[in-house]
Amino acid sequence: MFNFGVFTEWFDQLLESVMPGWAATVIECVIIGVLLLAVYSVLALFYIFYERKLCAWFQCRLGPMRVGPWGVLQSFADMFKILIKELIRLENIDRFLFALAPYLVIVASMLSFAVLPWGNGLQIIDFNIGVFFMIAASSIGVLGILLAGWSSNNKYTLIGAMRSGAQMISYELSVGLSIMTMVVLAGTMSITGLVEAQQDGWFIFKGHIPAIIAFIIYLIAATGETNRGPFDLPEAEHELTAGYHTEYSGIHFGFFYLAEYLNLFIVSGIASLMFLGGWMPFHVPGWEGFNAVMDYIPSVVWFLGKAFFVSFIIIWFKWSFPRVRIDQLLALEWKYLMPIGLFNLVLMTLVVVYGLHF
């Protein structure tokens, strides 16, 4: 597979040959920041379009069709529209916390976004405890949501934030447990290490039964953690107007919207990284010709393809199932997913310790 690290190394040497080391580092940091910003916004806009088209097709509609061919420019138009909307000044809010909340939500999703490996050598943050860092970073987001609901001084936002908080922290446990199950199989917490361990077979094939159970638990829990339907109680529009972001207007609301779609991409990216091999191509042992053809597909295409596929499933959930009640939601997590996840962890450990995996 083509290693993008060759390109970045060449660029690094080019910069260092014309300027001192510290200046090269500063320029590289700026380039990384700009790239991160561009990819983050474009991906969020693409996801808004993706979901709108998919939900239209699930309901036998066409979806956005007017702006650009097949409506592909619709989310750009929406972004521009949301920028020119008025930012309403509210009277009885806690101004500092109200302004702080979008920063927390965006920074949390930006941090976990930067950890994802996009391709061979295309990864920004690469700690040796990468998985742990990712879980820690993504759980900052719930603080932003709680602050947004509390500081708005509105009963609907408070209820929305409380529901969201209870739901996100509960489902985070199952996400953590199913990720831990895969860490047991991989034997490393570094994200590069995780992907490289899947060179001779994706974890969902390598770990067979416990890996498949973990994958199903992860899909359900990730849907819950990103506050998406059928678990979208925090923004149940007919009972809570819009949930925790009712009082936010214009681009202020746009940040929550952006982060929500980015979180959908992040959980799909983590699923493809943990279970479906990250940017590793699909190989069948023994089929040399087939494997060689698969190697020609760039690693970025593999990663994005898998992530979009998992997102497709999560969006499919949303448009197929009715919304659950809060007691059903918490019972599903604490009485089913959580105990199953714990036993699955023990099962996976048995499989690994006695070498029963492929």
Add this chain to the structure above:
Amino acid sequence: MELSVFGIQSTTLMVVAVITGLGLVAAALVIAGLISPRSFSPQKGVAYECGVETRGESMMQFKVGYYLFAILFLMFDVETVFLFPWAAICRSLGPNGLISVGVFLCVLILGLAYAWRKGALQWK
């Protein structure tokens, strides 16, 4: 130290990502502040509760059920912190590591079972 893209330390890049996030929000707010219209009326400034006037305080004490789940979450989240390092090396620990962590997990599962029996998981 862990080096990443361009041979920069991952810690530095983490700071870059945080600054990018803060910059995104700040820049978008500045742009919106420059090009969006602005007007004020007393009606606009009040809380939006579907046209009904707000009664009483909204920043109030809230249903205890949510906090109960928060406490349970704390217990299992700390467990996650303990289990992750074990998970990374469990292959080399072998059966002995399995037994010791099994005892730890048993205590946790007993805790969950106790909370379940006590009715803490029942939404009231």
